[in-house]
Amino acid sequence: MENKIILQASKISIGYTSKKVKNVIAKNIDLSLEKGKLIALIGANGIGKSTLLRTITGIQKPISGTVSLNKKNIHEMDFLNLAQNLSIVLTEKLPPSNLTVWELIALGRQPYTNWIGTLTDNDIAKINEAIALTQIEHLVSKKHFEISDGQLQIVLIARALAQDTPLIVLDEPTTHLDLLHKIALFKLLKRLTQETEKCILFSTHDIDMAIQLSDEMIIMTPEAVIQDQPCNLITKGSFNTLFKDEHIVFDAQKGRFLFT
Amino acid sequence: MQNKNRNTLLFSFLTLSLVLLLLLNISLGSVSIPMKDVFNSLTGGNASKETWDYIIVNYRLPKAIAAILVGMGLAISGLLMQTLFRNPLAGPDVLGLSSGASLGVATVILGAAFLPPVFASFLLSSYGIILASSLGSFLVLLAVLSVSQSLRNTMAILIVGLMFGSLTNAIVGTLTYFSTAEQLQKFTFWSLGNLGNLSWSSIVILSICVAIGLLLSLVNIKPLNALLLGENYARSLGMNYKKTRLVIILATSILTGSITAFAGPIAFIGLAVPHIAKLVFQTSNHTVLFWSTLLLGSIIMLICDCISQLPGSDITLPINAVTSLFGAPIVIWLLLRKRKMMN
Numbered sequence: 343m344e345n346k347i348i349l350q351a352s353k354i355s356i357g358y359t360s361k362k363v364k365n366v367i368a369k370n371i372d373l374s375l376e377k378g379k380l381i382a383l384i385g386a387n388g389i390g391k392s393t394l395l396r397t398i399t400g401i402q403k404p405i406s407g408t409v410s411l412n413k414k415n416i417h418e419m420d421f422l423n424l425a426q427n428l429s430i431v432l433t434e435k436l437p438p439s440n441l442t443v444w445e446l447i448a449l450g451r452q453p454y455t456n457w458i459g460t461l462t463d464n465d466i467a468k469i470n471e472a473i474a475l476t477q478i479e480h481l482v483s484k485k486h487f488e489i490s491d492g493q494l495q496i497v498l499i500a501r502a503l504a505q506d507t508p509l510i511v512l513d514e515p516t517t518h519l520d521l522l523h524k525i526a527l528f529k530l531l532k533r534l535t536q537e538t539e540k541c542i543l544f545s546t547h548d549i550d551m552a553i554q555l556s557d558e559m560i561i562m563t564p565e566a567v568i569q570d571q572p573c574n575l576i577t578k579g580s581f582n583t584l585f586k587d588e589h590i591v592f593d594a595q596k597g598r599f600l601f602t
Numbered sequence: 603m604q605n606k607n608r609n610t611l612l613f614s615f616l617t618l619s620l621v622l623l624l625l626l627n628i629s630l631g632s633v634s635i636p637m638k639d640v641f642n643s644l645t646g647g648n649a650s651k652e653t654w655d656y657i658i659v660n661y662r663l664p665k666a667i668a669a670i671l672v673g674m675g676l677a678i679s680g681l682l683m684q685t686l687f688r689n690p691l692a693g694p695d696v697l698g699l700s701s702g703a704s705l706g707v708a709t710v711i712l713g714a715a716f717l718p719p720v721f722a723s724f725l726l727s728s729y730g731i732i733l734a735s736s737l738g739s740f741l742v743l744l745a746v747l748s749v750s751q752s753l754r755n756t757m758a759i760l761i762v763g764l765m766f767g768s769l770t771n772a773i774v775g776t777l778t779y780f781s782t783a784e785q786l787q788k789f790t791f792w793s794l795g796n797l798g799n800l801s802w803s804s805i806v807i808l809s810i811c812v813a814i815g816l817l818l819s820l821v822n823i824k825p826l827n828a829l830l831l832g833e834n835y836a837r838s839l840g841m842n843y844k845k846t847r848l849v850i851i852l853a854t855s856i857l858t859g860s861i862t863a864f865a866g867p868i869a870f871i872g873l874a875v876p877h878i879a880k881l882v883f884q885t886s887n888h889t890v891l892f893w894s895t896l897l898l899g900s901i902i903m904l905i906c907d908c909i910s911q912l913p914g915s916d917i918t919l920p921i922n923a924v925t926s927l928f929g930a931p932i933v934i935w936l937l938l939r940k941r942k943m944m945n
Contacts (some may be wrong), residue, residue: 428838436832437688437831440885441886450839
């Protein structure tokens with residue numbers, strides 16, 4: 343079982359330290375992300391989901407505790423090693439450019455190419471594999487600004503796949519999508535974890551869908567950060583601690599939120 | 603694959619144009635020399651008149667080389683700025699780098715009188731002027747960059763660049779107010795831009811500076827491609843952002859600084875040429891853009907220089923006027939055409 347773990351966070355406190363003040367957002371967090379699992383991170387706005395993601399992706403240091411990626415401290419890894427083990431998908435807008443979808447996905451191979459970025463046959467095989475897995479063959483010669491938001495999100499996932507890392511972290515991938523595309527994206531993520539044995543961690547506000555499709559969930563509340571399987575979290579009643587509002591109640595039978 | 607053929611064709615066409623323009627550029631001037639003689643003289647033979655050989659070797663050839671160096675250097679520094687700032691309107695002149703270089707040069711030309719003669723003579727040498735000019739553009743770029751760190755808005759970065767430009771211009775203005783007529787004349791001539799008047803030794807120094815700047819840009823082609831996805835993705839692809847940014851800034855300051863020191867502040871080449879390259883080659887891949895920007899930069903600068911000779915007359919226009927007349931409409935046209943790409 344031990345070798346299944348890709349990323350482990352033990353007893354970390356997250357937050358920001360300025361000159362004198364320590365602003366701890368959450369403490370005593372234990373997480374372990376395993377191979378082949380689709381894991382959803384949920385929590386109310388402003389609870390510190392982004393800070394947690396920034397900390398476990400090595401962008402920001404924890405106030406205490408360590409995050410290890412493949413048994414190495416993530417905050418001591420060099421840039422290249424980190425890029426070969428962890429890829430990200432963000433919601434931010436891409437800067438204007440003439441990049442085609444194929445070129446954009448090919449950029450995912452940068453951690454492996456030589457100084458000028460020459461693609462080897464192996465690189466091209468990985469790129470084509472990522473395109474096939476995400477079923478976007480029809481988009482590859484389009485410019486990245488010519489496709490819809492939903493399509494772009496999938497292209498960015500393909501880019502992360504081409505980067506060929508054991509762990510992929512997505513920051514709110516379903517935010518700008520309608521119901522149809524949200525479901526398609528969730529199903530894609532689910533299929534990718536099954537077919538590629540990668541671990542995919544994503545933050546989301548679509549809790550109902552995450553309950554149905556993810557293998558594990560991480561719930562962030564002001565009191566604690568809990569990681570477990572969705573069915574266990576339902577039995578424990580953890581979802582009711584998510585929002586401090588008596589009008590929003592989680593219905594354990596139906597597996598979704600009811601509001602009055 | 604079709605793209606590859608198209609690119610090969612375009613590159614061959616541009617290289618051929620560059621050679622022809624070089625010959626044309628050398629043949630034009632107050633004394634017009636037939637292209638055939640220019641070709642003979644350059645390939646080791648002799649022109650039909652001895653004075654023509656003299657003119658070519660000592661005046662026309664250095665000027666043409668200067669045009670090529672200036673075109674290449676400014677165009678590449680524009681390309682670097684546009685990618686680093688993720689802003690299609692960035693360029694050495696827009697971001698105030700040329701003004702920074704002007705400030706450096708103005709301080710040296712106009713302020714040397716206040717310094718002990720030993721320093722003054724060093725500063726007024728070409729090395730001193732290059733150093734002052736590069737330092738000026740480096741400082742302005744650092745200032746723009748540090749402000750832009752807290753401003754995510756790309757429009758704001760441009761405005762900050764323009765403000766730094768005005769600020770340095772104001773200081774230059776103040777300096778000129780206190781200087782002698784002779785110093786003022788020297789500075790004014792410099793600020794109009796001039797590709798002629800460069801001795802072979804100056805050409806050598808300029809070539810070395812431009813070569814260093816281009817080399818520093820060349821090794822950053824891969825990180826520049828990563829930056830097309832924005833800073834965060836670039837980092838996640840294993841790029842050392844701080845180091846890359848520093849090298850890009852250094853390259854830009856050396857290119858803009860040295861070119862401005864020798865040829866004066868030349869407008870619009872840095873802004874317009876990378877856009878023309880992107881439009882012609884339909885790509886954002888810096889491996890292609892680097893070489894196409896180099897070629898197009900030299901070609902356009904040679905054309906501007908040909909126009910500034912006003913073929914058929916004895917008058918020579920200031921090169922800066924020509925590049926502005928040529929560049930400003932191109933930028934407006936590009937903005938209208940490529941609205942989508944600019945977001």
